[in-house]
Amino acid sequence: MGNRLVACNDPILHKPCKEVTDFDCNIHMITEDMRIATMGREILGIAAPQIGVDAKIVIAHLKNGGKFREEYVLINPHIELYGPRIPSLESCLSTSALYLTRRSFFSHVCYFTPDGFHKHLKLSGWDSIIAQHEIDHLEGKLISGTGIPLTADYFIAKAYNSLVEMAQVMPTF
Numbered sequence: 162m163g164n165r166l167v168a169c170n171d172p173i174l175h176k177p178c179k180e181v182t183d184f185d186c187n188i189h190m191i192t193e194d195m196r197i198a199t200m201g202r203e204i205l206g207i208a209a210p211q212i213g214v215d216a217k218i219v220i221a222h223l224k225n226g227g228k229f230r231e232e233y234v235l236i237n238p239h240i241e242l243y244g245p246r247i248p249s250l251e252s253c254l255s256t257s258a259l260y261l262t263r264r265s266f267f268s269h270v271c272y273f274t275p276d277g278f279h280k281h282l283k284l285s286g287w288d289s290i291i292a293q294h295e296i297d298h299l300e301g302k303l304i305s306g307t308g309i310p311l312t313a314d315y316f317i318a319k320a321y322n323s324l325v326e327m328a329q330v331m332p333t334f
């Protein structure tokens with residue numbers, strides 16, 4: 162336990178987390194460590210295993226129909242996916258590259274608050290994507306395992322290919 166991000170090869174990031182069974186002050190200590198670990202960074206979410214804690218706890222910054230993002234602490238979240246699957250370009254605190262993946266545009270999340278109240282969220286767009294990314298962490302899934310990495314090589318290859326394409330349609334003088 163601690164307030165540091167674990168390395169991407171840490172086994173805790175690659176296995177399902179344990180359900181939270183005690184709604185006590187331990188949850189508040191873990192969420193505080195999660196906040197400390199992301200201090201000074203613009204983040205949309207973090208999951209407990211990313212700081213080495215084996216517990217189904219997510220912090221997600223969601224708009225949920227409002228104008229601004231607000232922090233939601235999701236304990237033992239369960240997600241159902243709806244609607245079209247759209248391309249999504251994502252980064253992660255636990256991996257270095259950007260990844261292209263696909264996410265469901267709509268989702269329905271059931272979860273418990275840190276005080277043990279059962280709640281629901283109906284999410285769409287970015288909110289839905291954020292929830293899917295973070296809840297994947299609780300199942301031991303990283304975007305590096307499911308997405309296509311967009312590294313510098315990828316962009317260089319893309320630029321090169323479009324140059325070649327342009328050259329083919331350019332008139333010769």
Ligand SMILES: [Zn+2]
Nearest residue numbers: 252253254255
């Ligand atoms: Zn992540």
